[in-house]
Amino acid sequence: MTNTGCAGAPAGIRREAPVLRKPTLLFAALPLLFVALGVSAQDGVSYERLLAASDEPGNWLMYSGEFNSQRFSRLDEIDRSNAAKLQLRWVHQMRTLGRLETTPLVIDEVMYATTADNVIVALDARTGRRYWSYAHELPDQLALCCGKQNRGVAIRGDRLYMGTVDAHLLALDAKTGAVIWDAEVGNPRTGQSITAAPMVIRDLVITGIGGGEYGIRGFLDAYDADTGELRWRTHTIPGPGEPGNETWEGDSWKTGGAPTWMTGSYDPDLDLLYWGTGNPGPDWNGEVREGDNLHSDSVLAIRPDTGEIVWTFQFTPHDVHDWDACQVPILFDAEYQGEQRKLMAFANRNAFFYLLDRETGEFLFAREFARQTWAEGIDQETGRPIRVPNMFPSEEGTLVAPTIGGAANWFSPTYSPDTGLFYIQAYDAEMLYYMAEAEYEEGELFVGGYGKPAGPGDQYVSAVRALDPLTGDRVWEYQVQPRSTSGLLATKGGLVFGGSVAGIFYALDAGTGEELWHRRLGGNVYAAPISYEAGGQQHVTIAAGRALFTFALPEPE
Amino acid sequence: MSLLAASALLASVTFWSHPAAAQNVLSKALQDRVQENPHTTEADVAAGAKVFRRSCSLCHGADGTGGDGPDLTRGVFRHGSSDAALFRNILTGIPNSGMGGIYQPDKSIWQVVSYVRSLSRGGGEEEVPGDPRRGGMLYRSRGSCSDCHRLNGSGGRLGPDLSDLGWRRAPDHIRASIVEPAESIDGGYRTVEVRTESGGIVRGVLRNEDRFSIQLFDEFENLRSFQKTELTAIDKPEESLMPPLGSFFRGRDLDDLVAYLYSLRPE
The missing domain is CATH 1.10.760.10 (Cytochrome c-like domain)
Incomplete structure (x- = not known):
């Protein structure tokens, strides 16, 4: 819009040279000073900025920090020597009853965080004060296995993208929270939902879908970031005639689950997107879906422009324990057995840590990182588990480790290129697994059984474990009582941050696991910490209970 | 989850300790999914008008033609025009809008619905001169x-x-x-001007302010925050930008x- 033909038009509506109506006001005489003020232009986040996220450690530009999902902050103001001095800087209470699993984004001192019921708040990252909020209207009735959840947004340009528990994908104006487009990804009445943060690749917004407990057929979608138009959909379960469909008995592929409910990772050099898939359905009754059930419990390598599957690796063939491969794959490069390799570290819910070549999908090794009783081990040639007999769910109950929740789950691991260690929140518990009839009915749970705790949850070890990702060796562990389901953050300052269900937030020495600092936040920590810079200082934010807590070192005198 | 939500709602009404509110949150009409307004007499309209003036007119205007809130005289409502939708929105509010619920007994809410309906009896759409x-x-x-x-x-x-x-x-x-x-001026669009220590001036729309800091949306469309120690002046002229x-x-x-x-x- 130009102002041509505007002679005599009122002043004050051209943004280039703003003048107030009454020049008697404070400073109408000083318009030039606007230029001199050094406003950090909030021009939005170009795709180039996302690609080069490691060049701006003061911001947290995407769910896992960078495309490699290392969740490694390159800020080092807070380090081993001063972490004990961390102070609470601000708290922001969210207006929600749901649990917070959000990973906030921070762009140029503006923080974007979400609640379980799809509220987004834009906050000043220095004070936690609110600029705007948006609440997505949800239907009264939703088919959700595990309550409402949301884990965060993605950004591109000046738009935010959020998936909703009623299976929509929204584009919103990052400056105001206004909805720009609203795409229906799935049908919430059939159990489809979105809980993960989307991922932006070039001009595409990639989102997965949840609903593995409702007999959906999982898929991964790419939407045009500008228009919201669906560009491709790749099903995780091959249809008739496609390779892998024969790994499903009869029509069981139609209701086989394999959802995509957690955010993946991306390698821009290989141009491959990596995304984990969830359990086959019904969860605990495998008798109605004999076969390996491809590509459930797998990681898929996908060409982002087309959705073409380039390679796949299945961690748990014919899973009957609900061990989704919903963990975030960590991408890193290292010399492995004398050769520089592009690698993927994956600590699976089934209690094994896997190292894969992410270029080819070649399985390199797998090793137990938490207690398990279901496999003799993993065949180090093929990557297939060697199962212990009689560990399937039964009518009378079968005791198996790990639990349904798994040895690991969606909560993010982290990797420090400085220590070369991989950090995972691990759980050594076991559970009684029961099998039951499974009849598919649209929108109803389709699980074929259930699990029962074998004893009090705190009798098992829950711990942050540091692993050498090239061997699977355990370097140290930090036990958490009673347990933890929080994500982790490693930093250039040589720290690992994490939380626990007891509401404790802690900083560990990344090299030794020594606890350097902790605070009681009075609310369960389920989320993952992030770090960013504001006002020239490093900050660390964690969601706990119904609030966001932000810490920093004392302000310099 | 739903149990948790219900108990938290109960806790919140106990906190306000308003007996009518307790009835409301557990509204029978909502529970029974009542679709049609059972209170539609002239007396109900008059009673609804009273409640409206007390609880709704601040935003919707004394005559319902709008202010900070929308004009209600059209007979068509963005968030649902059915009796049930109106009932619910008046009772519990509309998320992501300035509309809070008025949390009164079912009968009062239905009477407000009747009053709001009466506003559009003239046909709703206003004739406007002009092209x-x-x-x-x-x-x-x-x-x-x-x-x-x-x-x-x-x-x-x-x-x-x-x-x-x-x-x-x-x-x-x-x-x-x-x-x-x-x-x-809409509540969310108050004008604010701040002067920084270096003499720079930032003008925009006020978002938030407390003893220590102020947040605004500046006229270059940046979300900005200042510590008050960084500012030499803050002015909030009663002017629109x-x-x-x-x-x-x-x-x-x-x-x-x-x-x-x-x-x-x-x-």
Whole structure:
């Protein structure tokens, strides 16, 4: 819009040279000073900025920090020597009853965080004060296995993208929270939902879908970031005639689950997107879906422009324990057995840590990182588990480790290129697994059984474990009582941050696991910490209970 | 989850310890999914008008033609025009809007529904003089309105989004806002000007302020925050960032512009 033909038009509506109506006001005489003020232009986040996220450690530009999902902050103001001095800087209470699993984004001192019921708040990252909020209207009735959840947004340009528990994908104006487009990804009445943060690749917004407990057929979608138009959909379960469909008995592929409910990772050099898939359905009754059930419990390598599957690796063939491969794959490069390799570290819910070549999908090794009783081990040639007999769910109950929740789950691991260690929140518990009839009915749970705790949850070890990702060796562990389901953050300052269900937030020495600092936040920590810079200082934010807590070192005198 | 939510709701009504509120949150009409208004006599309309004036007029105007809140005299409502939808929205509010619930007994809520219905008995849509097509041209050219206002995703963001203005505002209100915008500034659009220690000036729309800091949306459309220790002055003039256009748009031009703005409805 130009102002041509505007002679005599009122002043004050051209943004280039703003003048107030009454020049008697404070400073109408000083318009030039606007230029001199050094406003950090909030021009939005170009795709180039996302690609080069490691060049701006003061911001947290995407769910896992960078495309490699290392969740490694390159800020080092807070380090081993001063972490004990961390102070609470601000708290922001969210207006929600749901649990917070959000990973906030921070762009140029503006923080974007979400609640379980799809509220987004834009906050000043220095004070936690609110600029705007948006609440997505949800239907009264939703088919959700595990309550409402949301884990965060993605950004591109000046738009935010959020998936909703009623299976929509929204584009919103990052400056105001206004909805720009609203795409229906799935049908919430059939159990489809979105809980993960989307991922932006070039001009595409990639989102997965949840609903593995409702007999959906999982898929991964790419939407045009500008228009919201669906560009491709790749099903995780091959249809008739496609390779892998024969790994499903009869029509069981139609209701086989394999959802995509957690955010993946991306390698821009290989141009491959990596995304984990969830359990086959019904969860605990495998008798109605004999076969390996491809590509459930797998990681898929996908060409982002087309959705073409380039390679796949299945961690748990014919899973009957609900061990989704919903963990975030960590991408890193290292010399492995004398050769520089592009690698993927994956600590699976089934209690094994896997190292894969992410270029080819070649399985390199797998090793137990938490207690398990279901496999003799993993065949180090093929990557297939060697199962212990009689560990399937039964009518009378079968005791198996790990639990349904798994040895690991969606909560993010982290990797420090400085220590070369991989950090995972691990759980050594076991559970009684029961099998039951499974009849598919649209929108109803389709699980074929259930699990029962074998004893009090705190009798098992829950711990942050540091692993050498090239061997699977355990370097140290930090036990958490009673347990933890929080994500982790490693930093250039040589720290690992994490939380626990007891509401404790802690900083560990990344090299030794020594606890350097902790605070009681009075609310369960389920989320993952992030770090960013504001006002020239490093900050660390964690969601706990119904609030966001932000810490920093004392302000310099 | 639902148990948790229910108990938390109970806890909150206990906190306010208002017996009527307790009945409300556990509204029988909501529970039974009542679809049709059972309280529609003239006496109900009169009773509803009383509640409306007390609880609703601050935003919707004493006569329901709108203020900060939308005009309610059209007979069509964005968030549902059925009795059940009106009942629910009046009872518990509308998420992501300024509309909070009024949490009163079911009968009062139904009476407000009856009153709101009575407002649109005249047919709803108001006859507006003026040519909306020509008004649109004025909006886009001479008015430079889109420098600051957004319409269906394009335009500035400093002023209110006008995409659905025709739903929210009566023509008189639109006219008054063009002629003298400072008379009725939307709550979220207060003007603020701050001067920094270095003498720089930032002007925009106030978002938040406390003892120690202030947040605003500046006129270059940046979200900004300042510690008050960094500022030498904060001014909140009772002016709109929008200049008064009464001398700029008169007679037919003003009619046309109002007609255009009144014609703006969500797609």
